[in-house]
Amino acid sequence: MNSLDESELSILLVEPSSVQLKIIMRELRQAGVEKIDGVHDGAQAIVAMQKYPPDLVISAMYLPDMTATELLASIRCLDNLENTHFMLISSESNIETLEPLRQSGVVAILPKPFAHANLQRAIRTTLQHIDPAEIELQNYEVDQLEVLLVDDSLVSRNHLCRVFQNMGINQIHQAENGIEAIEKLKQQTFDLVVTDLNMPKMDGQALVEHIRSEMGNTFVPILVVTSEQNQTRLGQVEQAGVSAILDKPFEPQSIREILYRVLDERT
Template sequence: MQRNIIRTRLHEAGIDNFLMAENCQQALDLAIKTAPDLVVSSMYFSDGTATDLVQQLRANDLSRDVAFMLISSEACHHTLDAIKQAGVIAILPKPFEFTHLLSALQATISYIEPDSEVIDNLDFSDKTVLVVDDSQTARRHISKVLENIGLTKLILAENGQEALSLMVNNQVDLVITDYNMPIMDGAALIEALRQHPTFCEIPALMVTSENNCAKLDGVRQSGVSALVDKPFDIDAVKQVLTRLFD
């Protein structure tokens, strides 16, 4: 029944080419075989969860860049955080508003089809971005989004300490960092940047699924230039980057 509801709403949005799966393994097999533009999934299946599915998709070279959308009534932060870290396009509540679906589909289009006109208008080609995240899948997802808006000079780090080391020998125009990381987290990284005589003026954008208001208030006070939620929304990122590089 849920599959039919989702298919009906997608049809209303103008999408009619569907493949249907009942569990994680079927979905993974179909994704590897057919390379779909988008996987739309609920959270729980007989053989696993959407988190299991997206992690398996990201681990396979044939499906690792497939756009992934979750539709779920799940509200547990810990459960949702795991799938956010894997790089999803959107998470829609159940039931979802049609306008939310349209926004998520637009984000999918921006993810899989870079807009050359947008890239030319923004002209970030001379900017170098340091992406800091302990998750390889998150780094890859953020990198793809940045490349789709013209930011192709990317340096990758797994934690704040590695990021600071890389900045010693590399010119960096923007730091995009996760919050929760081992060794040195995003908050500590931003504090270190703001106290460093060479790096203190470099814009720092934090991408996080953290919902602890006290922690986020501390990050804001430490000197973060902007906060962006996971999933990494392309339109929101374009607006922030346009402001930071204006």
């Protein structure tokens, strides 16, 4: 249960359209959010954030002076703001355009127009990120769990590290691709492997297949975290022996439920 609620959440809304700004503000207030500031472009957003750091930035994709991707990249470079939570509300549907935002750990990507229920869910996800509860497992001491995190994106690895650390998991080892991950797996035993799917040199599917077949390791839980939408590809990953697949962006509660299942409910 989160001790922080919607009324305490401070949000900076970045939307070039005055009409859309008013509409989204109204929806946020209906969701219980009371502290909302609005600006119309990226430069104004950065100035506002440096003066009054928000809990969450909600932005349109295309601003007068930059895109949401560029705004988020700028925020990630600012001291004390690099971990700011970010949500996109946009009619953009191009997978390649949205991919950098998914990799950066946005809390949600909502379409325009969005359903109010989806906005409420995204707000709850933000609260889970800000005020997380440590996970408790029956079969493991959480602070002793050894996790191998495999992702070619440093931004994505950093985001996942924060999520796990907020749950009380601190023994996190990192690899940039499947080949590097295999070397680490040869050197020590891990309680959990978390991998991206699309990576250079050796992707997540090949890594899963190597762990299960070549290394003969059928017991270590493997979680794939991906923005892949191709159901055929995802089916192939499942056949390779993955324990669970989680979409980007994800809710912390989703990872929590998966960890319960793959770590506590295994026989």
